[in-house]
Amino acid sequence: MTEAVAVAEKPASAALSRARINLIFGTIVLGMLMAALDQTIVSAALPSIVADLGGAGHMAWVVTAYMLTEAVSTALAGNLGDLFGRKLIFQVSAVIFIAGSALAGLAHDMLLLIVARGIQGVGAGGLMVTAMALIADTIPLRERGKYQGALGAVFGVTTVVGPTLGGLFTDHASWRWCFYVNVPIAIIMIALAARTIPHVRAAARPIIDYAGIGLVAAGVSCLILGLEFGGQEYPWGSWQILALFVASAVLLAAFVAVELRAREPMLPMKLFRSNVFTVCSILSFIVGFAMIGSMTFLPAYFQYVDGVSATMSGVRTLPLVVGLMFTSILSGQVVAKTGRYKYFPIVGTAVMALGLFLMSTMGRSTGTWRESLYMLVLGMGIGLSMQVLTIVVQNTVPYADLGTATSGVTFFRTLGSAFGATIFGTLYTNQLTPNLAAALERSPGVPPQVASSPEALRRLPIEQAAPIIDAYAEAIDFVFQWVVPVALLGFVVAWFLKQVPLRDSVRGGASDVGEGFSMPNSSDRVLLLEQSVSQVMRKAKRDKTIGPAVLADSGSGLTRGQAWALGQVYMVNRVRGRATIAAIAQLHHVPDEVLEPVFVRLIGTDHLEAEDGSLRLTADGLLEVEQVRAAWRRWLDTQLEDWDNRDPADRALLDQALDNLAAKLLDEAFQEADTAKVV
Known part of the structure; x- marks a missing residue:
């Protein structure tokens, strides 16, 4: 991807009040919530979908189609956002998601449902990959860390509530409402986005592969x-x-x-020369394979074998998610404090293999507590394995490859999820078909339609139902049994992962829930660098003192208010080409009269001059602003000194990005001060 600098029709973060920032964040959260939720919401509804539409052999494709198109859309949407504007791509993705959701709800056969899920996945990929970019467009750097953490938490929470919510809709309305519910929410989100999110485009035209x-x-x-x-x-x-x-x-x-x-490849082949990238990509694939595959078929097991409702089948998966979240957060805290990560995926894949093996022994007589324990073990293994992968990759690639390497690991996780759902489904169907045929012979008088419906199966006498229940149990056990070697392969591969020193600026994000759940991230290296800076600022807990300290270090004789005012003239002239008091006041939603005195006072100095209402920095004023900007650059160098880029071309790219960041920090530096106090 080309080194693109985001340019707004108006400086986005400077233009927004706290209330509007929170409204924008809420809008972005709605998009992320819908896209992430639909990865898991259908799992509890799948048995009812099969009973209604038939096509049990293609049940896994309801998940696979979504994951596959999401992976492709994620790879494309970031570049399209740079080309046409992230706000537009966010809204278009929402429209596509609405169309897919409505079509899925109206589906009258399995093929149409699968096509609709593929359309949903296209929209979901666009929503998720533009979410972080929109955060970067609208949230000041000094505050961005907490918003990114909150967005990651949303991604984690959807994994918890998805199956249960799908079960509630299935039991109390219809499985179709798993999809219909998206339509009004997405319409509200599009309307909010149109009114609140500023239009931001990239100054450089990206090259799309x-x-x-x-x-x-x-x-x-x-x-x-x-x-x-x-x-x-x-x-x-x-x-x-x-x-x-x-x-x-x-x-x-x-x-x-x-x-x-390719000039700007989607996945540069040179990345595979890195041991760390190759190992982490394989592990990401395996983790996605086990996580989505197991979460897709566990609700079916609970409904067919344990005879619980769709809602309870979603609730029953909670031990897996609790184990996953617990070890993700725990390992993240350890990695953030110690920088040691190698043994987490080794232990995690071993525990994951143990969990899969234990689950392959479940049957009609297995108690709820034992099933919960087995799922907890599997979840803990997945959580230990998945936490560090993105963080490690970000520490080993040069800046030029930061975006493609980060998105590459996430891409392999999503592909693993798609393959997991498919292979789980193939194993399940190939085993269930002969088993169910034999069971129906032992249960005369039971039609296939009854055997395919969990609700109808629960109403049969136990003598008739037992052979059918055992057929389902054996089929799902067969699936988990054959996935154990995949987890053991991950265990072997994990031993080849090298331990490297972690950058402090990247380690700060290791404990975020979003990293633990491998939330899709932008492929834009500039945004990822800004994300690292925001983590540094969040970790330092010095947000209110950084600006004054940098101003003092600059050697400038300006006060904070003067530095803010000259910085505003500098930035507005840079973006719009013409700065006026009215334009600056409009950006900050205050009357012209509030800001006029400070600018009038500065016009009487050697720093600022006015002509026909336009404000322009004098040579002395520009020198003062450049001093402050240089001080911000020095501060960035001290915070990112662990980014050791020896290649001159790569160092030049990093320097350019840091210069852009310094300009952004100059613009944001003193916004925490009340505008009236500037006067």
Whole structure:
């Protein structure tokens, strides 16, 4: 991606009051909430969907279609936001999400539902990847850390409430309301975004790797379709399945060839020369594979085998999520304090394998407490494994590759989720089909429609229901049993992860819930660097003293009020080309008369001059502002001195980004002071 600097029609963070910032944040949270929630909300509803629409063999595709299109959309939406404006892409993504949600709710067969879920995924990817960018566009750097942490917490909470909420809709309304509920919320969100979020575009035109994104999407889709159809629609050795696998290999090989030659590749192949990036990508894939796969099929187990309602099946998954959250937060705290991370994925994958094995032993006679313990073990393993992966990658790549490496690890996690849902589904269907046929022979008089409905199955006498229940239990146990080797592969791979010193500026985010849940992040290296700076400022807890300290270090003779006023003239002239008192007052939502005295007083000095109402810095004024800006740059150097970039070209990119950050800090420096006090 090109080094793009965000430029607003008006300086976004300077223009916004606290109330409006909070309203914007609420709007962004709504978008993130819907997109993240729909990853898991359907899991408790899947048995009812199958009973209503049929197509049990394609049940996993309700999840896979969403995850796959979300992965592709995430890779594309960030660049499109730079090209057309993040606000526009956020709103367009919401419209696409509404269309997919409405179509999913109206679906009359499984194929239409899967298509609708794919459309939803396109919108969800755009919503999630632009959320962090919009935070950067609207929240001042000194406050951004807490907002980023809150957004990450939202992503974590949806993992907890998704299955339960889906169960509530299924039991008390219809599974269709898992999708319908998005429509009014998204409409409200679009209206709020139109009124509150400022339009921000990139000054540089990004280069988008359309060929790379298209080839990897097509290649992965062919591979997933081959795994899905194999043994169900067609025999594994049929020409159809072989053709899908060959097409996948050709398309993925073409993807590699394109990435080796692309000017701005979606996934630079040179990243795989790094041991850390390669290992973390594999582990991210495995963690996503186990997490989404297990969360998709556990509610089905509880409904068919334990005979609980859809709502209770969502509640029953809570031990897994509690274990995941506990070890994610715990390991994050340890990594943030010590900088040691290597043994977390090693222990985590071992515990994950143990949890999967224990869950493969569950059956009709297994008690609730034992099931909860097994899920807790699996969740703890996933949480220990997933926490450090993004943080480690951000510490080992040069600045030029920071965005692509960060988004690359998240991309592999999302792909792992898609493959997990597919392979879990294939194993489940291939085992359930013969088992269920044999069970129905032992339960004469039970039609297949009753066997496919958890609610109808619960009404059967135990003598008739037992063989069918055992068929479902054996099928799901078979799935978990065959996923144990995948977790053990992760255990072996984790030993190859190198321990490297962690940058303090990146370590600060290790304890955030969002990092623990591998929340999709921007591929924009500038925004990621700003995220690191905001973590430093948050960790330092010196937000109110940084500005005055930097002003004193600059050697400038300006007061805080004068520095603020000259900084406003500097920034507004830089963005709009013409600064006036009225324009600056409008940015801060105050009458012209409030700010006029300070600017009139400065015009009488050697720092500021006015002509036909336009304000312009004198040579002395510009020198003073540059002194303050240079002081901010020195402060950034001290805070980011652990970014050791020896390559001259990469160092030049980092220097350019730090210069841009210094200008932004100059603009934001004294905004915490009440505007009236400036006078």
